[in-house]
Amino acid sequence: MLMDLAALSGLDARDATRLRVLQCIRSQEEISRTDIAQALDSSPATVTSACGALLEAGLIREVERAPSGAVQRGRPRVMLQINGAAFLLAGIKIARHAFLVVIVDFKGDEIGTYALPLAESRMQADALVRRVRTALDAACDHLGVDVAQIAGIALGMPGFINGQTGFMHWSSSVIERNVDFVPLFQVHLPCPTFLDNDANLVAKAEHLFGAGRGLRNFLVVTVEHGVGMGIVLDGKLYRGERGCGAELGHSKVHIDGAVCQCGQRGCLEAYVGDYAMVRDASTGRQTDAPTSIAEILAMARAGDALAHQVLERASEILGVALANLVNLFDPEHIVLARSRPELDPPYPDIMLDALRRNTVQVDAPLPGLTVRNLDKSMWAKGAAAHGIEMLSILKVRERGAVDAA
Structure with a gap:
């Protein structure tokens, strides 16, 4: 689990150690005190003291496991687990x-x-x-x-x-x-x-349950009504000095461009967010204006030129934005998570082509890219x-x- 260092700053050394031990236990299904000491490069006495406090607080519990091997001899090994109850x-x-x-x-x-x-x-x-x-x-x-x-x-x-x-x-x-x-x-x-x-x-959920498991440096870009981003650097969530970092949706892609819901002009989400695409695909229509991305897709399939133009432009701009992220962060992986219907060809290819063309060319493969329809859960x-x-x-x-x- 990601642990924000700012949260640790309010703890004294003893409590910080207890928290690190708790996080070490959480990262495993179960683990022994000896293995915790090795993982944290800490003394067995320090780990034993921390585990005692966590047991008394009810945050963890002990389970006994019989020795492995064909001959079951010796005392059971005491393992530690998070106490889910x-x-x-x-x-x-x-x-x-x-x-x-x-x-x-x-x-x-x-x-x-x-x-x-x-x-x-x-x-x-x-x-x-x-x-x-x-x-x-x-x-x-x-x-x-x-x-x-x-x-x-x-x-x-x-x-x-x-x-x-x-x-x-x-x-x-x-x-x-x-x-x-x-x-x-x-x-x-x-x-x-x-x-x-x-x-x-x-980003926390992806790190625990999804494409970010086991990675130290990855990005999550969310596209729904607006556009958001989560940044994981060296295994930790990056927030910025004021806690307002990673607002990719409000990076500028067009000087004096379209109006964003934040009140400024030219933001990325003013072109690729759901509300922006619905707005742009409705321009000039007296009737039958779309109200969702699904309706824009249906109109494009039926040959509507404006709907196609809106989808094409949004795909191109999003691809350029992803390329900028690769150029800035050089991450291991990017997760593009969308709360919208899967786009038809050629729009995913337009996005990927814009990503490749606008990424600085080096003799190394591009970061991995996972595109998923984001389950609300x-x-x-x-x-x-x-x-x-x-x-x-x-x-x-x-x-x-x-x-x-």
């Missing part, structure tokens, strides 16, 4: 038309999912947090879970968001700008709640992964405070 968490994706909730245990195993439809795509911050509570209560009721069992909530939302502080500079889901969500969470929600940019959370799973990470930090801090008292 310790806590339940909720990961919530804030989308335009629904809140998708996934409930997981502390190990990350899914209990179930629930979607709460939304009548409006933008709302006041206070109303949004109240709606989050409604979604949480409905999900728990649907899944037969007592809301009091939920120990942490993590929200994924589009926009410029500082994932360490819960401060939102701007989001397409919220009417106001510059909102500190922490006081609202404390008023309306029953447990610690964490907020982050949704594309960052998809992936967003919520990423939020849940963030919640597990942040709740782990809180529980380790709490244990440290108990020991110091």
Whole structure:
């Protein structure tokens, strides 16, 4: 699991060690104290002390395994696992038309999912947090879970968001700008709640469950209503100084170009985001204007020249944007995750050709590229992964405070 170094800065050396041990255990199905010490290059006494505190806190548990081999002799080997029953968490994706909730245990195993439809795509911050509570209560009721069992909530939302502080500079889901969500969470929600940019959370999910498993340097580009990006460098999520980094959708591709939903002109998502393509494919039409990417595709198949032009231009521009990322980061892999129908030929080839033509040519293959239609649950799973990470930090801090008292 990705662990943000900024989160570690508030821990003393003892608690930081406990957290590293917890993360080491989480990275394995089960592991011995000896193997943890080797993996962390730490002393056996230090690891034993950390494991003792984590066991007392209920975050991990011991299991006995018989010695391997044909002759079963000797004492059983004591292995350590994450205690999934310790806590339940909720990961919530804030989308335009629904809140998708996934409930997981502390190990990350899914209990179930629930979607709460939304009548409006933008709302006041206070109303949004109240709606989050409604979604949480409905999900728990649907899944037969007592809301009091939920120990942490993590929200994924589009926009410029500082994932360490819960401060939102701007989001397409919220009417106001510059909102500190922490006081609202404390008023309306029953447990610690964490907020982050949704594309960052998809990067976490890809690192845990998807194409980023085992990789140290990779990028996730999300394309839906807008365009987002998650950056993993040296195994860690990169956020930027203000927590607002990786906003690929608002990089400029045309000076004084099309209007973006952020209010500026010429942004990438003003050409490749769902709303932009629907807008451009509707230009000049008095009737039968498309309302979705699926309708634009159907019109292009039927020979509509404007629909074809919009798809062709979006594919070209997206390919150039991906090439710029290769030139900037030289990643191991790029995941292009789309919440839209799969594009027909020739549009994927147009994108790939633009990627190849605009990448600096060296005597090495291009990074791997995974193109996937993004399952909405992936967003919520990423939020849940963030919640597990942040709740782990809180529980380790709490244990440290108990020991110091």
